[in-house]
Amino acid sequence: MLRRLLTIMLKEEKLDFKLGIIARPGAALANKTGSFRSEIPVFKLDKCTGCDLCIYYCPEGVVFGDKKTKKYSFDEDYCKGCGICAEECPAKDIDMVLVEK
Amino acid sequence: MKEVRIHGRGGQGSVTMASILAISFFDDGKYCQAFPSFGSERTGAPVQAFARVSDTPIRTRHQIYNPDYIIVQDVTLINSVSVAKGLKDSGKLIINTEVDLKEIIKNFDNINESNIVLFPALKIAMKILGKPIVNTTLLGAFSAITGEVAIGSVKKEIEARFNSKLGKINADAAQAAYDYVKGGKIGF
Amino acid sequence: MLTNMLTKEDTHKQLFTMGHTGCSGCAQSMAVKLIMEVLGKNTIATSATGCLEVFSAKFPESSWNIPWIHSLFENSAAVASGIEAALQITGKKEGITVLSQAGDGGTADIGLQALSGMFERNHDVLYVCYDNGAYMNTGYQRSGLTPYDAFTSTSPSGKISYGNNRPKKYMPEIAMAHRIPYTAVASAGYPMDLQKKVKKTMSIKGSKYLQVDVPCTPGWKYEPRYSVKIAQLGVQSGLYPLFEAEYDKIISVKKISKKVPVEEYLKLQGRFKHLFKDEAGKAEIEKIQKIADENIERYGLL
Amino acid sequence: MKKVLEGSMAISDSIRMAEPKVISAYPITPQTHIVEHLSQMVADGDLKAEYIMVESEHSAASVVLGASACGVRTYTATAAQGLLYMEEVIYNIAGMRLPVVITVANRAVSAPISIWNDMQDSMALRDSGAIQLVAENNQEAYDMHIQAYKIAENPDVMLPVIVCVDGFVLTHTFEVVDTIDHIEKVREYLPPLNMQYKLDVNDPFSFGTIAEPSVYLEARYNLSTAINNSKSIIINAANEYKEMFGKYEGALIDPYKMDDADTVIVAMGSVLGTIKDVVDELRESGKKIGILKVRSFRPFPADEIVNALKNIKNAIIIEKAVSLGKGGILSCEIRDALYQRKVYSVNVNGYILGLGGRDITPKNIYDLIMKAEKEENIDGEFFGLNNEMLNKVF
Numbered sequence: 001m002l003r004r005l006l007t008i009m010l011k012e013e014k015l016d017f018k019l020g021i022i023a024r025p026g027a028a029l030a031n032k033t034g035s036f037r038s039e040i041p042v043f044k045l046d047k048c049t050g051c052d053l054c055i056y057y058c059p060e061g062v063v064f065g066d067k068k069t070k071k072y073s074f075d076e077d078y079c080k081g082c083g084i085c086a087e088e089c090p091a092k093d094i095d096m097v098l099v100e101k
Numbered sequence: 102m103k104e105v106r107i108h109g110r111g112g113q114g115s116v117t118m119a120s121i122l123a124i125s126f127f128d129d130g131k132y133c134q135a136f137p138s139f140g141s142e143r144t145g146a147p148v149q150a151f152a153r154v155s156d157t158p159i160r161t162r163h164q165i166y167n168p169d170y171i172i173v174q175d176v177t178l179i180n181s182v183s184v185a186k187g188l189k190d191s192g193k194l195i196i197n198t199e200v201d202l203k204e205i206i207k208n209f210d211n212i213n214e215s216n217i218v219l220f221p222a223l224k225i226a227m228k229i230l231g232k233p234i235v236n237t238t239l240l241g242a243f244s245a246i247t248g249e250v251a252i253g254s255v256k257k258e259i260e261a262r263f264n265s266k267l268g269k270i271n272a273d274a275a276q277a278a279y280d281y282v283k284g285g286k287i288g289f
Numbered sequence: 290m291l292t293n294m295l296t297k298e299d300t301h302k303q304l305f306t307m308g309h310t311g312c313s314g315c316a317q318s319m320a321v322k323l324i325m326e327v328l329g330k331n332t333i334a335t336s337a338t339g340c341l342e343v344f345s346a347k348f349p350e351s352s353w354n355i356p357w358i359h360s361l362f363e364n365s366a367a368v369a370s371g372i373e374a375a376l377q378i379t380g381k382k383e384g385i386t387v388l389s390q391a392g393d394g395g396t397a398d399i400g401l402q403a404l405s406g407m408f409e410r411n412h413d414v415l416y417v418c419y420d421n422g423a424y425m426n427t428g429y430q431r432s433g434l435t436p437y438d439a440f441t442s443t444s445p446s447g448k449i450s451y452g453n454n455r456p457k458k459y460m461p462e463i464a465m466a467h468r469i470p471y472t473a474v475a476s477a478g479y480p481m482d483l484q485k486k487v488k489k490t491m492s493i494k495g496s497k498y499l500q501v502d503v504p505c506t507p508g509w510k511y512e513p514r515y516s517v518k519i520a521q522l523g524v525q526s527g528l529y530p531l532f533e534a535e536y537d538k539i540i541s542v543k544k545i546s547k548k549v550p551v552e553e554y555l556k557l558q559g560r561f562k563h564l565f566k567d568e569a570g571k572a573e574i575e576k577i578q579k580i581a582d583e584n585i586e587r588y589g590l591l
Numbered sequence: 592m593k594k595v596l597e598g599s600m601a602i603s604d605s606i607r608m609a610e611p612k613v614i615s616a617y618p619i620t621p622q623t624h625i626v627e628h629l630s631q632m633v634a635d636g637d638l639k640a641e642y643i644m645v646e647s648e649h650s651a652a653s654v655v656l657g658a659s660a661c662g663v664r665t666y667t668a669t670a671a672q673g674l675l676y677m678e679e680v681i682y683n684i685a686g687m688r689l690p691v692v693i694t695v696a697n698r699a700v701s702a703p704i705s706i707w708n709d710m711q712d713s714m715a716l717r718d719s720g721a722i723q724l725v726a727e728n729n730q731e732a733y734d735m736h737i738q739a740y741k742i743a744e745n746p747d748v749m750l751p752v753i754v755c756v757d758g759f760v761l762t763h764t765f766e767v768v769d770t771i772d773h774i775e776k777v778r779e780y781l782p783p784l785n786m787q788y789k790l791d792v793n794d795p796f797s798f799g800t801i802a803e804p805s806v807y808l809e810a811r812y813n814l815s816t817a818i819n820n821s822k823s824i825i826i827n828a829a830n831e832y833k834e835m836f837g838k839y840e841g842a843l844i845d846p847y848k849m850d851d852a853d854t855v856i857v858a859m860g861s862v863l864g865t866i867k868d869v870v871d872e873l874r875e876s877g878k879k880i881g882i883l884k885v886r887s888f889r890p891f892p893a894d895e896i897v898n899a900l901k902n903i904k905n906a907i908i909i910e911k912a913v914s915l916g917k918g919g920i921l922s923c924e925i926r927d928a929l930y931q932r933k934v935y936s937v938n939v940n941g942y943i944l945g946l947g948g949r950d951i952t953p954k955n956i957y958d959l960i961m962k963a964e965k966e967e968n969i970d971g972e973f974f975g976l977n978n979e980m981l982n983k984v985f
Contacts, residue, residue: 020688023351023797028308056480058318059305064295078307081776082314083514120765124595134766139759160864163952331792351797359799374641378612406646412731510829560952
């Protein structure tokens with residue numbers, strides 16, 4: 001936290017902490033929310049119909065893929081493992097598995 | 102420094118009168134101040150307004166307790182308000198009325214006949230303005246009675262305050278009042 | 290709203306970006322993401338104090354890739370009014386959406402006065418109320434939009450109580466009573482419908498009110514994966530009618546495709562579990578069913 | 592040009608000169624005349640601004656907050672309960688470093704409800720981070736508003752400025768005010784607002800983010816430093832104004848006949864005029880008495896006040912406000928400033944008077960001086976109490 005703060009205070013000249021609590025756009029990307037999860041989705045890419053619902057429904061916006069090739073994936077750095085994608089997948093093509101590390 | 106207190110009722114234009122008087126003093130090259138009795142004005146309720154004039158800048162801001170001049174816009178106020186309170190010995194109490202001085206003086210203790218000036222502002226206002234608003238008329242009378250302010254300044258500021266036609270007839274009313282006091286030619 | 294292909298890099302450029310600290314499964318963050326997709330980068334947003342503000346903008350981080358401001362709990366609409374006025378007077382309003390956001394408490398309770406003022410002045414602002422039915426940011430206290438019988442920490446069920454004893458305030462109708470050009474109710478359960486409504490607001494000048502049902506996993510007490518399912522059941526049961534209005538007239542409703550009893554909706558949520566304990570609870574469920582049936586009748590949902 | 596102007600007119604005229612783009616206010620006595628005049632100016636096209644008629648002071652402050660965050664010049668005015676209702680927002684305006692100018696037509700606070708003048712309202716905002724300047728007369732009220740924008744918008748300040756103008760006593764009083772004839776000169780003194788950070792779709796930033804314990808202390812320190820450092824900018828603003836317009840009423844403080852004084856009256860606002868008349872009279876009778884006007888209450892000019900007072904015998908503090916449960920506010924701060932700088936030789940007596948519009952006459956001031964010179968270490972004593980009223984049974 002402090003290190004990130006210092007980076008912004010010292011290196012990012014555009015932000016003068018002295019002029020108030022102002023944050024750079026999209027700076028939240030620095031916060032890897034993957035630590036939130038205990039389960040992780042597995043995109044089986046078997047019965048996928050390319051409906052894109054997993055993209056629509058993902059609260060984090062971490063799912064990406066290609067409607068044509070029906071190949072979908074997600075950003076492990078940020079996925080919080082909520083399981084909505086698996087629950088809502090009409091083809092039941094996503095499984096949630098426990099993170100075991 | 103000379104101090105003026107104006108008594109009237111909410112809606113009679115006492116504050117307007119005080120401010121026009123102050124600006125007229127300013128036109129005469131004096132320093133001035135005008136302010137209302139602070140608070141919310143209610144139509145019909147007794148109100149006061151104040152004005153000061155001086156050759157030097159006016160800094161004090163207290164209300165006026167010992168005025169040199171008191172102007173009473175509505176004679177009925179003398180029944181309910183101590184309009185003459187604090188008048189200086191050399192001061193003038195100017196009352197808009199047509200009632201006889203002998204009747205009026207009964208209402209006051211400790212005040213000499215020589216301090217009181219009765220002036221039929223309502224009659225003049227009705228004749229010239231056609232309505233019972235006497236503040237501008239009284240300003241003309243004040244100029245003539247006290248000599249503290251030039252009638253030209255008073256008329257100029259009355260005209261500046263209202264729109265052209267209204268300003269003109271109000272200035273006429275002030276002039277008529279001035280002439281009346283000075284024994285002018287208008288026959289009332 | 291989606292292109293055929295979305296890459297990982299694309300996802301990092303979203304206007305409401307990942308990295309926020311919303312709960313796992315948060316339907317509100319889903320709604321914000323969907324709304325920002327439609328509105329695009331020429332948007333200036335305000336947020337009232339609440340979950341969204343806290344989880345999206347923790348200094349020095351921010352999930353907002355647009356100009357965004359938080360001031361207070363009750364003044365999101367007034368701050369947005371000021372922004373709109375500043376854009377108008379400087380000739381910069383054209384092509385820019387002013388988005389004012391708050392939760393249900395910041396909208397229907399403490400912020401109602403400022404919102405009413407904004408509506409009355411008809412500022413060209415899209416106001417979005419993320420309705421999760423309680424003060425979730427402070428630990429699930431009751432708000433004016435808490436549904437009947439829901440357990441919250443200040444409307445708990447108890448020996449003589451079945452939870453919140455007042456019906457949900459009809460906030461969209463309060464908005465409509467202001468005769469603003471557009472009022473709509475949407476749900477996180479129906480993203481396309483939500484985005485369609487947001488798109489529509491962009492072509493309307495004046496105040497727009499959009500209320501979005503956003504289930505809350507810790508507040509409603511359900512597993513994160515059910516956020517969409519519960520939102521859909523809210524709509525399909527008739528408890529959360531989705532409609533659009535122009536001025537004071539409803540112009541369209543989202544019909545219920547497959548009507549479900551309210552019980553289906555209630556039983557998935559811990560905030561209603563006290564209704565399933567005894568006979569008296571059943572009577573309460575019937576009352577809730579009556580609310581749903583009245584909605585169905587009133588809005589013509591079937 | 593010299594004109595006879597009501598205080599409210601003078602203020603609105605100087606606001607017109609400063610050309611704010613967004614004005615928002617909610618009417619409250621005795622601020623009303625100011626916003627009425629401004630509304631008329633906007634209605635007549637004499638001031639090109641968005642005038643937002645809001646439903647409350649809270650929203651008035653919120654509207655100017657939002658507009659100011661977009662980088663445009665803004666204005667609002669209020670009094671008493673209205674200011675207290677705005678308070679929450681003003682703290683935010685300060686914390687977010689937005690240069691809003693706010694007129695407070697000083698009025699007593701409830702209860703009991705009183706529409707009349709004292710300074711309890713603005714005093715309640717003393718810890719908000721807003722700069723507070725106090726006007727003595729309508730001339731100063733006029734000049735001070737233009738200077739307020741200059742101070743607020745200085746890149747090293749970026750804070751709201753509250754201009755305190757005694758309600759009724761100044762706002763409703765007509766007197767001679769020397770106004771500026773050419774708006775171009777004001778534009779020269781007060782160049783267009785240019786904010787480093789603002790709400791701009793081409794350069795987006797997030798404002799008002801949450802600060803965790805690891806950040807908040809530093810954020811408040813920076814805010815505190817900014818307002819403390821604004822002293823030199825207030826002085827520069829007054830000096831530049833003097834150079835350009837030839838008018839000067841002091842910057843942080845303004846001494847009056849203090850050179851050889853052994854007794855000095857310290858006060859703020861319109862009561863200074865009445866005090867000056869009394870002091871002039873006492874001077875004529877040979878009394879070594881002077882006046883110290885405090886023009887900037889926040890930032891508090893502690894060094895300047897101590898320098899001015901350190902060699903005198905008696906300091907008499909006259910204030911129209913009270914800190915309930917403590918006593919005098921100005922007197923307490925002056926005593927603290929002297930003590931902190933190890934000046935123990937000055938006898939500080941603080942008195943509270945004129946609350947709720949109680950008229951302060953020259954005789955009151957004279958009596959107070961005579962009484963104060965015989966007393967020691969008075970801390971916010973109520974002066975002028977009507978004992979009969981205190982114990983009356985109605």
